[in-house]
Amino acid sequence: MLFLCIILCAQFSFAQSDGNSTSDVKAILDTFMQYRHENNMDKAMETLDKVANIAENNEDTKLLLDTYHQYVRLFLEEGDRDTAEDYWNIASILLKDTSYSFGQAFNLYLDAALRYDEGNNFQALKQLEESRKLSNNRNLTNNILLLEAYIFTNIEKYDDAVKNLHALIVNSDDKERAFLATKANLQLANISITLNDLEEGIIHSKAALELAEKHGFSKEIKKSYEQLSTIYQAKGDYEQSLTYQKDLAQIKDSIFNVEKTKLEADTAEKIRYDHLMNEMNKLQAKNEELSESKNRSEITAILTSAFLTIISLLAVSLFRNNQIKLKTNDLLYTKNKELELARDAAVSAMEAKTNFLSTVTHELRTPLYAVTGLTHLLLEENPSENQKEHLKSLKFSGEYLLNFINDILQINKIDAEKLEPLSIEFKLNKVLKDVVESLQQNANENKTKLILDYDSSIPKKLLGDPIKLSQIFMNLVGNALKFTKNGKVEVIAKMLKKDEDQVKLYFEVRDNGIGISEDQQKNIFESFEQGSIQINREYGGTGLGLTIVKSLLGLFGSTINLESELGHGSSFYFEMDLDYENKEGEEISFELNPEEFQFKGLHVLVVEDNKINQVITKKMLNKKEITCDIANNGNEAIDLAKNNTYDAILMDIHMPGISGEEATRQIRKFNQTIPIIALTAISLDDSLDSFYEAGCNDVVTKPFKPEVFYRKIGENIFRSKMEGSV
Structure with a gap:
């Protein structure tokens, strides 16, 4: 209240200056x-403070009122x-x-805006109706329409809100045409989101953003990004949402935004401080005039008033400085x-994308099993x-697609940190020999x-x-063979150091x-990188192999290195x-040919x-002259295993009802020895450990x-029989 009194006590004692033209004031306001x-x-x-100074110097009360508003x-x-309420009170007193x-x-x-801000929607509507009666100014009318739309949205009168907002989109306001249309599009997008009309929400959010x-x-740019991210996430388009x-995170993370807000707070405080100093200087000037008077009591009263004003000014300044600190801390926290x-x-969004890709790759395996299986049978x-x-072309295409699906699943598991x-x-010797033997046919072809x-x-x-x-060596050796014809590929394993219980190996x-x-x-x-488009077209492949190698080695705390020269080969080590x-204890080998x-x-x-898949x-x-019974689900499998004798069980994992894992647990309760081989289109959440457990x-x-x-059927059935004999 002291702030209000100081400003108001001398509003009509401003000195007349040379003044500024109406066109100058209009330009500053623009x-x-x-x-x-x-x-x-x-x-x-x-800029607004300049207009306030012009109004004060010219004793233009109406311009001063517009400035305070x-x-x-x-x-x-x-x-x-x-x-805001301080300045609204000043303007209200001047209006009297x-x-x-x-x-x-x-x-x-503005009174309606303050009431809307505190949640009094119906009081705000009443004030807007009164405001509309007093003026038909186009800009004010458009701002009333916008505020009404916000209030109608709050009280769920969406049809009325939409009507106002559509009028604002095509407004012909000479001051705020684009700004009002942007605000209207943003609010229409909000309403569309509330009503779950996501396509309409995208249209208005993009219009606002443009x-x-x-x-x-x-x-408004930040608000548009927020809306579009929310809408695309609700639609399930996680890539667009991300x-x-x-983009939104980049804007919000900008140090400029924090510094800008602090600067704005300092500027606002400076303007309020200047207003107070202006009034204090006027009181001091009056003091000097009255000091020449012989009326000691009047001088004493004025000096006392000036002293109180200075003390009050210092108190207000300290209070405001404390508020700035609190607001800055709140801002940083926010x-x-x-x-x-x-x-x-x-x-x-990343998790949703990963799960989606995992589901897709898992579902692709079932029809792909039919393609590769039938192709093999036809070739036989x-x-x-x-x-x-x-048929050979079909088999090659099926195996290529399978490798691609496996690579995507592997990358997903790595991204989801599930490996x-x-x-x-x-x-180790057997692991490397198996890799070399499995890729020997590829080497022969090249x-x-x-x-x-x-x-x-x-x-x-x-x-x-x-x-x-x-997997690491399959990718590295397979990659080397793909880019080497009529040449040589070497797989090297050397021991660098041997301690009591650990060795350092070089590959x-x-x-x-x-x-x-x-x-x-x-x-x-990097993912999907193959050096160039020409290499991809000539040699094929997904560009995921080396990414998988790098990630898998990271699990072991190791790093892949590369030395290569164009036209002279490559070395990955x-x-x-x-x-x-x-x-080294006595070892009984059950390896079979x-x-x-x-x-x-x-x-x-x-x-x-x-x-x-059954067929x-x-x-x-x-x-291979093997006979079989078919169980359509886990419950049937348990019943058949109880009542019949089998050499092995081929168990699908993902089935309706009880899963293959649960069926295996139930079978193990009454049969501990029968070999059970899991046949599964493994997914992101599947763990080989859980199958074995x-x-x-x-x-x-x-x-x-x-x-x-x-080979898996033979190894498990005949190893089981050999171990039983031993």
Whole structure:
């Protein structure tokens, strides 16, 4: 109240200056309006202060009223309700002694805005109706329409709100046409989101964003990004949502925004301080005039008043400085919260994208199993040479697609941090030999020598993750063979250091193929990178292999290195620490030669809910003279296993009702010895450990290669019989 009294006590004692023309004032006000729309509040307040000085110097009460009204709107838009109310009270007092219908109408509009801000919607509507009666100013009428639309939305009168907002989109306002249309589109998008009309929401949000970016309305740009991110997430388009969320996070993370807000607070405080200093200087001037008077009592009263004014000014200044500190702290806290929310939203969108890709790759495996299985069966039925050529092409395409799906699933697991290295006993020499043997056919097709150079001093039994090591070498060797024709690919394993229970090993895959240029080497380990479009077209592939290698090695704390020269081959190498068992005990080997498997006469149980897969699996078994029973679900499998004798069970994992894991647990309660092989189109959430813990002896992922399928059946059935004999 002291602030109000000081300003008002001398409003009508301003000295007359040379004045400013109406056109000058209009130009300054237009500049102020532009700064306000751009959310450049410090410049807006400084510009408005110039208008206030002109009004004071010219003793123009109406212009001063308009200035104070703009201060009210400015501070209310910035969330400083207390300061907005201070200026609104000043304007209300000045209006009592001034006949100014537009000023009264605008004062009622601002009163409605203050009431809306505190949640009194119906009182606000009443004030807007009174304001409309006092003035037909086009700009004021449009602002009344906008505020009414906000209120109608609050009280769920959406039809009335939409009617007002559509009128504003096509408004012909000479001051705020684009700004009002932007605000209207944003509010229409909000209503569309509330009513779950997402397509309409996208239209209005994009219209708002286009206008805001064209005219530099920074606050509205941020609001548009928020709306579009929310809408696309609700539609399930997580990639688009994440794009807008990243743009929003970039804006919110800007140090400029924090500094800008602090500067605006300082500017606002300076303007209020200048208003107080202005009044104090006038009181001091009066003091000097009266000091020459002989009226001691009057001088004493004036000096006392001046002293109290100075004390009050200092108190207000201290109070305001404390408020600025509190608001700055609140701002920093709010910004941190916004950044946390943006981060969480980005993580959620990434998780949703990962789960979606995992589901897609998992679902693709079922029809792909039919493609690869039927192709194999047709090739086994002595097709004509012409048909054989087509079938081989189909088989190649199916295997290519399967590798691509496997790569995507692997990348998803890595991104979702669902991969952990195992620590089990294995033979490194066997792992590398298996890789070389499985890729020997590829080497023969390219007329390339594939050589394994293995250090015999490496301990026979190591502790680690043989599956992931196999994946690493399959990708590196497969990559080397793809780019090497009529050449040589070497797989090298050397021991660098041996401690009591740990060895440091050196691995290298070296080729003399086409090589990689220095520029291409920078991005070669990124997803979907293959050096160039020409390489992709000539050699094919997904560009995910080296990304997977890099990520898998990261699980072991190792790093992949590359040396290459264009036209002279490449060398990929890395080091790895592995534990080993230094006590070499007696070992009984149950390794079997696939050629020795006698499949004829075996009888197995196939647990599979998909009818096509049942037919294909049964035919593949019959090719080896293996008979089988079919269980359509887990419950049937348990009943058949109880009442019949089988050499093995082929268990699908993902089935309606009880899963294959649960069915395996139930079977293990009454039969501990029968080999159970899990057949599964493995997904992101599947873990091989959980299959083994449930009681499975082995796992074959669908769609599988026939030779792998037969080898797994033979190994598990005949190993079980041999172990039983021992």
